[in-house]
Amino acid sequence: MTTFHSTRSTVDALTSKQAIRKGIADDGGLFITDTLGEQQVNIDHIEKLSYQEIALQVLRVLLPDFTDEELTTCISRAYGDQWDDENITPLHQIGDDYVMELFHGPTSAFKDVALQILPQFMAHTKSENNETVMILTATSGDTGKAALAGFANADGTKITVFYPEGKVSQVQELQMSTQQGDNVQVCAVRGNFDDAQSAVKSIFADTEFAQNLRKNSNVVLSSANSINVGRLVPQVVYYFAAYAQLLRSQKITRGQEVEFVVPTGNFGDVLAGYYAKLLGLPVKHLIVASDKNNVLFDFFNTGTYNRKRPFFQTISPSMDILISSNLERMLYYMSDKDTRLIQILMNDLQQWGAYEVPDVMMARIRALFACGWADEDQVRQSIKDCWDEYQYVIDPHTACGYYVMKQIPSDPNTPRILLSTASPYKFPRVVNEALGFDAQGTDFECMDELSKNTNTTAPSALRDLENAAIRFSKVCDIENMEHIVEQAASKA
Numbered sequence: 001m002t003t004f005h006s007t008r009s010t011v012d013a014l015t016s017k018q019a020i021r022k023g024i025a026d027d028g029g030l031f032i033t034d035t036l037g038e039q040q041v042n043i044d045h046i047e048k049l050s051y052q053e054i055a056l057q058v059l060r061v062l063l064p065d066f067t068d069e070e071l072t073t074c075i076s077r078a079y080g081d082q083w084d085d086e087n088i089t090p091l092h093q094i095g096d097d098y099v100m101e102l103f104h105g106p107t108s109a110f111k112d113v114a115l116q117i118l119p120q121f122m123a124h125t126k127s128e129n130n131e132t133v134m135i136l137t138a139t140s141g142d143t144g145k146a147a148l149a150g151f152a153n154a155d156g157t158k159i160t161v162f163y164p165e166g167k168v169s170q171v172q173e174l175q176m177s178t179q180q181g182d183n184v185q186v187c188a189v190r191g192n193f194d195d196a197q198s199a200v201k202s203i204f205a206d207t208e209f210a211q212n213l214r215k216n217s218n219v220v221l222s223s224a225n226s227i228n229v230g231r232l233v234p235q236v237v238y239y240f241a242a243y244a245q246l247l248r249s250q251k252i253t254r255g256q257e258v259e260f261v262v263p264t265g266n267f268g269d270v271l272a273g274y275y276a277k278l279l280g281l282p283v284k285h286l287i288v289a290s291d292k293n294n295v296l297f298d299f300f301n302t303g304t305y306n307r308k309r310p311f312f313q314t315i316s317p318s319m320d321i322l323i324s325s326n327l328e329r330m331l332y333y334m335s336d337k338d339t340r341l342i343q344i345l346m347n348d349l350q351q352w353g354a355y356e357v358p359d360v361m362m363a364r365i366r367a368l369f370a371c372g373w374a375d376e377d378q379v380r381q382s383i384k385d386c387w388d389e390y391q392y393v394i395d396p397h398t399a400c401g402y403y404v405m406k407q408i409p410s411d412p413n414t415p416r417i418l419l420s421t422a423s424p425y426k427f428p429r430v431v432n433e434a435l436g437f438d439a440q441g442t443d444f445e446c447m448d449e450l451s452k453n454t455n456t457t458a459p460s461a462l463r464d465l466e467n468a469a470i471r472f473s474k475v476c477d478i479e480n481m482e483h484i485v486e487q488a489a490s491k492a
């Protein structure tokens with residue numbers, strides 16, 4: 001029986017349902033299994049399968065205590081009509097390379113792939129006391145909306161999202177403040193994202209508060225953070241789906257190796273590609289793309305991970321990260337599952353702000369992973385180059401990957417797939433600036449301008465926000481956040 005334990009110790013032996021419900025291990029480590037890769041995903045007929053059928057093949061290996069029936073229910077609810085492409089994550093060819101569009105879900109960012117199904121998983125993890133799980137999140141933009149859209153009206157759950165007042169884009173704010181659903185709560189906070197994030201962390205750490213919530217409202221808190229197993233495993237699916245699409249269109253032969261270029265911050269997206277390789281997908285290299293916050297680039301080059309560096313707020317905000325949490329899982333597997341080593345490294349990170357990985361391990365890591373990064377001018381130039389060369393519009397996060405991909409000479413025998421993580425219409429002002437179009441006026445005017453000049457259409461869920469009714473306009477102080485959570489918990 002496959003069980004989950006922490007990357008930092010072997011004391012736990014949880015089922016995947018328990019790991020999903022718990023989120024993070026008590027010692028701060030991330031949940032992993034030691035059997036990953038023992039059972040492979042069969043790719044013999046994968047080109048004949050739909051996205052949903054591929055999802056079943058992959059998820060039954062990674063979440064073995066879910067029945068096929070449970071998984072099928074979760075999958076059909078998560079990947080249905082709320083997606084505007086029947087392939088869910090379609091491929092688009094640009095020259096010799098491919099772009100996999102991960103943004104066809106309800107909020108137009110790739111986090112939908114995981115956050116549409118996480119609430120379905122949660123619904124199958126109910127405890128005996130039948131308590132309600134309340135998801136609590138501080139967001140700098142994308143995650144909050146994707147979590148709201150996933151958890152809205154999901155059985156046995158509530159969700160409360162805090163965002164820094166005035167620090168998210170007009171579209172992002174409207175995406176959250178107009179969210180439908182009886183179990184959702186959105187509140188702006190006076191302060192910046194770090195203040196809101198720290199306050200959420202201290203609410204999670206307040207055991208007395210947790211006891212009261214459970215006693216008074218039968219509510220337990222949980223996070224929809226990207227380190228949750230339930231957010232990681234759905235992302236493994238689209239790597240297989242990309243391969244299936246290339247087989248179907250006869251661009252590759254079965255068994256042929258491919259490469260993925262992945263814009264990342266927290267290392268979640270690219271880690272899923274590593275899991276796909278361990279499950280048998282023919283992946284030659286995984287190329288990590290960072291923005292100006294290039295802590296991962298330095299790590300792959302020097303073997304030292306050092307977070308003591310300036311933080312840059314860039315035009316690719318969802319990749320502005322200095323602590324790349326999911327890297328810990330890759331290090332665990334690359335260290336031959338050495339929990340002691342991982343514990344030492346993570347202690348070093350906490351205590352000194354840095355850790356150093358042994359040379360033999362780095363050699364093994366470099367055989368599979370490469371890394372590059374793009375500064376903001378390079379991101380703007382890449383948006384322009386991609387449009388000029390292929391008449392294809394990309395967002396600033398995808399553009400980091402595009403820049404890195406173009407720096408590497410391509411090998412005609414190894415097709416490359418760039419993962420596109422957001423619709424350009426989520427960042428219409430930056431994209432218009434890069435393309436030399438009018439970037440004055442509201443975000444909606446920018447969308448219309450982009451649409452007119454590129455002959456593409458804005459996702460209606462984004463364009464329609466201009467006239468959507470606002471449901472949440474509350475602003476609170478940091479000190480008041482706990483009270484807001486309490487109120488939301490007690491609401492029937």
Ligand SMILES: *Cc1c(COP(=O)(O)O)cnc(C)c1O
Pocket residue numbers: 109110111142143226263264265266267268269270318319397421422
């Ligand atoms: C979250 C996000 C990323 C980074 O994803 P990781 O999980 O950190 O790999 C990249 N692009 C967009 C648009 C995102 O929202």
